[in-house]
Amino acid sequence: MTSTDYRGRFAPSPTGPLHFGSLVAALASFLEARCHQGQWLVRIEDLDPLREPPEATGQILRSLDAHGLMADDAVRFQSRRHEAYQAAIDRLLETGHAYRCVCSRKELAQHHGRHPHQCRDGHIAAGDQPFAVRFALTDETSHWQDQLLGPQVQTVAAELDDPVILRKEGFYAYQLAVVVDDIDQGITHVVRGSDLLDMTAQQQQVYRALGATPPHWLHIPVILNDQGQKLSKQTHAPALDDTRPSDNLVQALAALGQEPPTELTRESVEQVLAWGIRHWRRAAAHLTAR
Structure with a gap:
């Protein structure tokens, strides 16, 4: 593949700071893009102000920067779209x-x-x-x-x-906005958590109704807490410690089944990511599913 063949993205909702489960998803999408010499974008899906603390977006973007996960284009904000x-709704109606x-x-x-x-x-x-x-x-x-x-x-x-x-409250829903932006940004490959797998068939119909071909899908296992719940703000997932980015990245690589050496935690963020790109084995992530 050339750089024009692959465009991936990480698209968090700013309901709180980045947690470990989000880092795993971000890292998987980043490594997939880099291994295909593709582009990797960041999109903030800030469509529901009632659930979004005003400081969350800045916290997420600072965490991504601290972990060396740099987008290849300007960050997109759905609140401006x-x-x-x-x-798109008018067209669908x-x-x-x-x-x-x-x-x-x-x-x-x-x-x-x-x-x-x-x-x-x-x-x-x-x-x-x-x-x-x-x-x-x-x-x-x-x-x-x-x-x-x-x-x-x-x-x-x-x-x-x-x-x-x-929604009746006037808020645009994820099922629409994610498709509209993926089409507009030319996203060809979507890497996301398997908790979103069940809505794929619905989304494919929205893509087609808007005259677009659905992207390629890759659903990674979600990270669970000790109670078997998905890590999220609702389950009180702790925020990432941005002062330990190399350690966090090595743990994320391990959660994705990549078996990083323990001494990698002593390396710089750039060296950890370089190791991840060189050794990325997509299929190994499947082995971590629970």
Whole structure:
């Protein structure tokens, strides 16, 4: 591959400082890009100000810098991209790939996922009452090749699985924004945690509805705490200690099954990353799955 063939990215939500699980995901995507002589981008998915402490974005970017994970282009902030997301929603509504939905979660639960207001039939007009916008899925059994997990099959059901792409509160949803930005930034390969695997088939339909080819997918095992929970702000994952970047990177390499030598912790960040690039074995990450 040449540098124009591979464009990857790391796209955290700034709900808190970078923790070890996030570092593992960032490092895996970075090493994949570097091993393919490709480009690696950083995107801050700051779409939900109610869940985002104002200091979190700066903390994340400082942690990435401390660990030598430098993006090949300017950092993108989704909070500055509302016009692009609205344009995509307008296009999806016009082409019949999206619809306005006034149903509450309680109503959908009571009707087993069906829309009691017949929202998919286009009965809901803008301004009638608060509404979300949902993507209109097509019944599909989706097949694709995950670059780590191998052949994947997912079945999605129209109406029952239709994801929200604009929330009633007016916030643009992850399922839309991530696709719009991946298309706009020319992302060819997505490395992310396996906790996002289940939404892949839905996202592939959004890519196609917007006239784009879905990227190649690689889902790495998520990092768990001692209670078997995914490391996250919700499970009180501690922030990375940015004063120990080489040690953190060596631990992340070990979590990815790369078997770094213990003496690597005494080397500089640049030397640790260089070792990681030289010895990166994608398949070894699969062995760490729990």
